[in-house]
Amino acid sequence: MRTPVSWSRSQAGRLSPERRRADLERLASEPFDVVVVGGGATGAGAAVDAASRGLRTALVEARDFASGTSSRSSKLVHGGLRYLEQLELGLVHEALTERGLLAGTIAPHLVRPVPFLLPLKGIWDRAYYGAGVAAYDVLATALGAGRGRGGLPWHRHLSREGALHAFPDLDPEIRGAIRYYDAQVDDARLVVALARTAASLGAAVVPSAQAVGFGRQDGRITGVEVLDVETGTRRFVKARTVVCAAGVWSDELARTLPERPGLAVQASKGVHLVLPGSAIEGSAGIISRTRWSVLFIIPWDGHWLIGTTDTEWELDPAHPAASASDVAYLLQQASEVLGRRLDVAQVEGVYAGLRPLLRGETEETSKLSREHAVVEPEPGLFFVAGGKLTTYRIMAKDAIDAAAVSLGPEVPPSGTRRLPLLGADGFAAYWEARERIAARSGLGVPVVEHLLRRYGNLAPQLLRMVADQPQLGRPLARGEHYLRAEVVYAARAEGALHLDDVLTRRLRLSIETFDRGTRAAEDAASLAGAVLGWDEARQALEVETYVHRVGAERRSQQQPDDDAAETARLAAVDLRRLARLRPIG
Numbered sequence: 259m260r261t262p263v264s265w266s267r268s269q270a271g272r273l274s275p276e277r278r279r280a281d282l283e284r285l286a287s288e289p290f291d292v293v294v295v296g297g298g299a300t301g302a303g304a305a306v307d308a309a310s311r312g313l314r315t316a317l318v319e320a321r322d323f324a325s326g327t328s329s330r331s332s333k334l335v336h337g338g339l340r341y342l343e344q345l346e347l348g349l350v351h352e353a354l355t356e357r358g359l360l361a362g363t364i365a366p367h368l369v370r371p372v373p374f375l376l377p378l379k380g381i382w383d384r385a386y387y388g389a390g391v392a393a394y395d396v397l398a399t400a401l402g403a404g405r406g407r408g409g410l411p412w413h414r415h416l417s418r419e420g421a422l423h424a425f426p427d428l429d430p431e432i433r434g435a436i437r438y439y440d441a442q443v444d445d446a447r448l449v450v451a452l453a454r455t456a457a458s459l460g461a462a463v464v465p466s467a468q469a470v471g472f473g474r475q476d477g478r479i480t481g482v483e484v485l486d487v488e489t490g491t492r493r494f495v496k497a498r499t500v501v502c503a504a505g506v507w508s509d510e511l512a513r514t515l516p517e518r519p520g521l522a523v524q525a526s527k528g529v530h531l532v533l534p535g536s537a538i539e540g541s542a543g544i545i546s547r548t549r550w551s552v553l554f555i556i557p558w559d560g561h562w563l564i565g566t567t568d569t570e571w572e573l574d575p576a577h578p579a580a581s582a583s584d585v586a587y588l589l590q591q592a593s594e595v596l597g598r599r600l601d602v603a604q605v606e607g608v609y610a611g612l613r614p615l616l617r618g619e620t621e622e623t624s625k626l627s628r629e630h631a632v633v634e635p636e637p638g639l640f641f642v643a644g645g646k647l648t649t650y651r652i653m654a655k656d657a658i659d660a661a662a663v664s665l666g667p668e669v670p671p672s673g674t675r676r677l678p679l680l681g682a683d684g685f686a687a688y689w690e691a692r693e694r695i696a697a698r699s700g701l702g703v704p705v706v707e708h709l710l711r712r713y714g715n716l717a718p719q720l721l722r723m724v725a726d727q728p729q730l731g732r733p734l735a736r737g738e739h740y741l742r743a744e745v746v747y748a749a750r751a752e753g754a755l756h757l758d759d760v761l762t763r764r765l766r767l768s769i770e771t772f773d774r775g776t777r778a779a780e781d782a783a784s785l786a787g788a789v790l791g792w793d794e795a796r797q798a799l800e801v802e803t804y805v806h807r808v809g810a811e812r813r814s815q816q817q818p819d820d821d822a823a824e825t826a827r828l829a830a831v832d833l834r835r836l837a838r839l840r841p842i843g
Contacts, residue, residue: 268716271458271680273465273753275790281316281462285484286493288462290314292661293482293497295469295511297321298328299445299647301503302452303654303674308501309459310677311658311670316495317453317461318484320468320507321834322759324449326575327505329763330611331647332530332554332565335360335369336440338646339376339394339545349629353648354398359675361410361441364651365448367685367714371410372442372557373542375425375435377595384434388415391438410439425540429597437542442556445647446763447712450752451679458680465753470837471514472500472639479638487834488755499661502641503654505614506575512641514839519635522617523643525575527820529584530565531592532607532769538562538596546595553591560739561606561770564592571612571820576832578610579814579823607769608815616644632660651675681714688715699724701731705741712744720747734785737767737778745782749789756833757783757800758807774808799833806830 292308294301297319305317319325337354361369376391378384391413398410414437421435422428428435457463466487473480473494481496504511506525512518535557544555551568567584585602593599616631630644630653642657655672662669688695688710696706699721709717723743724731730743748754748764760782762768767775775782783797792800810830814823 268458268680268719270460271454272751273454273457273463274750275755277457278464278753278755281464282467282486282493284462285316285318285464285467285495288314289496289498290316290462291498291665292316292501292658293318293495293499294501294503295482296503296505296507297323297449297453297465298326298503298505299324299449299452299650300505300642300645300653300657301501302449302456303650304501304503304642304657305456305461305463306452306459306677306679307651307654307658307672307674308661309456309461310673311662313658313665313669315456315459315461316497317456317463318467318469318482318495319465320487320836321576322465322755322763323453323753324446324763325759326507327611327614328449328647329446330528330530330578330609331445332528332556333442333445333558333563334372334440334554334556335443335648337394337398338648339390339438339440349649350394350397352652353646354394356648356651357441358398359651360443360648363676363678363682364674365443365451365679365682365714367681367711368448368451369441369443370711371439373437373439374545375416375421375428375437375542376545377421377428377432378434378436379432381433384415384436387436391436394438410441413438424542425544427539427596427598428544429595431597442558443647444712444766446766448647448679450764451681453753454751455677455679463753466755466834468836469502469511470839472636474636477637479636485837487836497638499638499640499664501657501661502639503643503657504641505643506612508614508641508643510575510839512635515635515639517635519641520633521631521641521643523614524617525571525578525612526615527569527571527578527584527610527612528566529580529588529608529610530563531585531588531605532558532609533562533564533600533604534606535560535562537600537604544595546591548591553588553595555592555595559770564588564600568613569820573820573824574828575612576836577824577827578612579811579817579820579827580608580610581817581819581823582815583818584610585815606772607774608811609769613646614643630656632656634660634664638664681716683715685710685714688717695721708739709741719751720744723747734765734778735781736773737761737765737771737775737782739770740765740767742781742785745785746789749786754786755790757786757804758833760786761804768808774811776805776808779804803831803833 291313293316308315468485471483556563645653696703761775779801787797807830814826817823
């Protein structure tokens with residue numbers, strides 16, 4: 259078995275409470291080449307790119323890593339078959355290349371193949387969609403993202419009987435189906451891996467740190483003012499360049515500038531439902547076109563994801579809310595594809611995210627560009643926006659390439675195509691050895707597989723925790739899919755500062771159980787609190803806040819429209835109190 263990662267690098271990537279305090283001090287005392295604002299996939303990816311080039315790098319995130327768009331996606335790493343239909347060939351080319359890199363080199367522990375069925379209903383569907391899927395596979399193969407390492411099998415045509423055998427709950431009126439492959443990822447865990455990788459490369463990485471303003475001298479950006487959201491302390495961070503990767507908050511940051519950047523972001527709301535695995539009988543995902551969007555029914559670690567909507571959102575970007583009409587729409591569309599009725603009582607979880615689309619001429623957000631742009635509104639200040647989860651690395655590279663021009667010719671080119679994230683290197687060897695690891699640990703093969711798919715070659719760190727404290731090897735109370743050790747590890751090594759960070763993004767109990775993690779909240783708060791220094795009152799506050807948030811989201815999902823849903827959602831109080839940015843002009 260290969261040595262997965264140097265002990266020093268894995269330790270350097272630990273986002274512990276002590277590391278956060280040290281990095282806050284670095285923000286106040288060190289000058290940086292690049293400060294990245296925004297801890298989603300693009301921002302964390304930009305921090306990895308900059309730090310891997312040897313640049314002095316800092317990453318600040320106002321809330322938690324992946325707390326915005328990057329934890330609320332369809333969780334697909336895909337070329338975008340529908341973008342091929344829209345003739346966005348450049349986007350498909352980029353995305354297929356990135357799919358191969360993620361599955362083969364960058365994050366093979368987090369990315370796995372998933373088969374999809376494309377149901378055929380019309381007499382010409384097989385020829386029309388078959389040509390598109392064939393072009394998709396040919397392009398993937400030409401890019402080295404087809405068969406082989408990081409590659410996926412070719413598509414196959416299925417008869418009606420073959421399609422119903424693979425997916426018994428499909429509408430029996432179909433003429434057949436085409437089976438093809440894409441890949442899926444735990445989006446939030448990908449972002450945490452990116453943030454930890456940036457830290458392992460020497461970057462200062464600080465969650466709950468809000469950029470509230472920019473410094474200037476002689477017409478050039480000199481740094482960024484940062485608010486420690488946990489304490490209310492402000493500090494000025496000196497920087498030669500600042501890269502804003504704030505997603506749907508880009509316009510909010512842009513309004514603090516004397517002149518607006520040359521890009522505009524339109525938020526598009528995408529809602530997903532989560533159903534238990536027993537709700538639908540099938541062994542593949544489904545993709546089907548609806549009037550307003552593309553419907554996915556995706557197998558997800560013992561559950562089903564159903565999504566997505568694609569509607570304009572002009573309200574609070576921090577708390578996009580799913581309404582009753584969103585839920586009803588998705589259930590109706592899925593029921594039509596399946597040929598039987600799904601009911602709201604079967605829904606375990608609901609989540610809504612915002613896509614940061616580049617605003618264009620069309621009024622329909624489903625037709626706005628998924629491509630990205632990098633602009634420099636002031637010398638030393640860069641905004642990157644648009645894109646999608648699969649192409650985060652390209653967006654990050656382009657942003658740091660732009661900053662590098664400002665920093666000087668000595669900056670080396672990006673090398674992130676060949677850089678495994680923490681947890682990735684040697685994953686295949688660990689996976690092959692999973693039965694031996696299970697025998698040594700006494701945890702059982704399914705538990706070891708679960709840990710390897712979430713932590714990769716860092717899973718032995720959790721196994722050592724269990725060996726030292728056997729009680730951590732027990733399942734979380736009323737969150738049996740996860741070990742108690744995972745809660746401790748989230749607070750000790752993954753930058754989680756609040757209970758919501760743990761249950762919503764490090765684990766996914768907020769969408770994977772009918773109680774949405776509320777019954778596991780007390781046990782999780784006790785475990786995380788022991789690391790984060792919470793007394794009983796603070797633990798109770800964290801639990802109360804989480805339960806109230808879940809309740810507010812449930813009420814929002816009973817409202818008829820976006821305005822009413824947002825009002826219901828905003829009734830829950832955030833423990834992170836962000837500053838209101840003051841627009842100029």
